[in-house]
Amino acid sequence: EIVLTQSPGTLSLSPGERATLSCRASQIISSSYLAWYQQKPGQAPRLLIYGASSRATGIPDRFSGSGSGTDFTLTISRLEPEDFAVYYCQQYGSSPPYSFGQGTKLEIK
Amino acid sequence: QVQLVESGGGVVQPGGSLRLSCAASGFNFSSYGIHWVRQAPGKGLEWVAFIRYDGINKYYADSVKGRFTISRDNSKNTLYLQMNSLRGEDTAVYYCAKDWIWWFDPWGQGTLVTVSS
Numbered sequence: 310e311i312v313l314t315q316s317p318g319t320l321s322l323s324p325g326e327r328a329t330l331s332c333r334a335s336q337i338i339s340s341s342y343l344a345w346y347q348q349k350p351g352q353a354p355r356l357l358i359y360g361a362s363s364r365a366t367g368i369p370d371r372f373s374g375s376g377s378g379t380d381f382t383l384t385i386s387r388l389e390p391e392d393f394a395v396y397y398c399q400q401y402g403s404s405p406p407y408s409f410g411q412g413t414k415l416e417i418k
Numbered sequence: 419q420v421q422l423v424e425s426g427g428g429v430v431q432p433g434g435s436l437r438l439s440c441a442a443s444g445f446n447f448s449s450y451g452i453h454w455v456r457q458a459p460g461k462g463l464e465w466v467a468f469i470r471y472d473g474i475n476k477y478y479a480d481s482v483k484g485r486f487t488i489s490r491d492n493s494k495n496t497l498y499l500q501m502n503s504l505r506g507e508d509t510a511v512y513y514c515a516k517d518w519i520w521w522f523d524p525w526g527q528g529t530l531v532t533v534s535s
Contacts, residue, residue: 344520344521353513354513356522401521407453407465409464412462
């Protein structure tokens with residue numbers, strides 16, 4: 310079973326700052342199999358990034374994904390007020406076929 | 419636009435059963451696999467089950483295997499999750515989500531299931 314570990318658990322930043330969120334896998338995974346989601350309180354998760362670095366439809370270009378192997382990163386270049394939320398990474402593997410990281414809460418400082 | 423709407427959640431006693439539904443619109447439902455993903459209160463996301471576009475192949479998380487059954491009716495554009503032998507740890511918001519093989523998009527708004535006596 311591949312375990313995804315996200316860090317930090319909570320990130321406190323101000324609007325306009327740059328956010329860097331990490332997702333580390335317990336085994337090497339294909340970049341094609343790594344996605345990122347944003348979840349705001351009371352809402353369903355929304356796909357941000359798929360294939361480690363491709364933005365989903367309608368996602369602003371301040372969001373970018375990178376990484377390979379076991380280390381992946383979600384970067385928000387310049388935080389807007391609406392970006393403060395919880396972010397999850399997710400991978401496709403063998404058993405179980407899908408798993409999520411525990412999440413990073415991005416909060417306003 | 420693509421839309422998924424869950425229903426059927428509620429309060430059920432431990433050991434009881436519940437059937438969730440997910441009504442799909444805005445896309446060719448019979449051509450896509452669909453997932454169930456759940457989120458316990460204040461917790462992270464947990465993948466629950468997946469059914470292929472034709473309903474032939476189904477996959478389950480170990481935590482629900484043997485208790486939950488995923489099914490679909492392509493003539494009604496609807497996905498189901500039959501949940502039996504419910505436990506307290508099954509308390510969660512249950513989301514359905516459209517399959518893109520390696521990721522999920524979009525997600526429904528979710529339906530809350532509470533297992534409590």
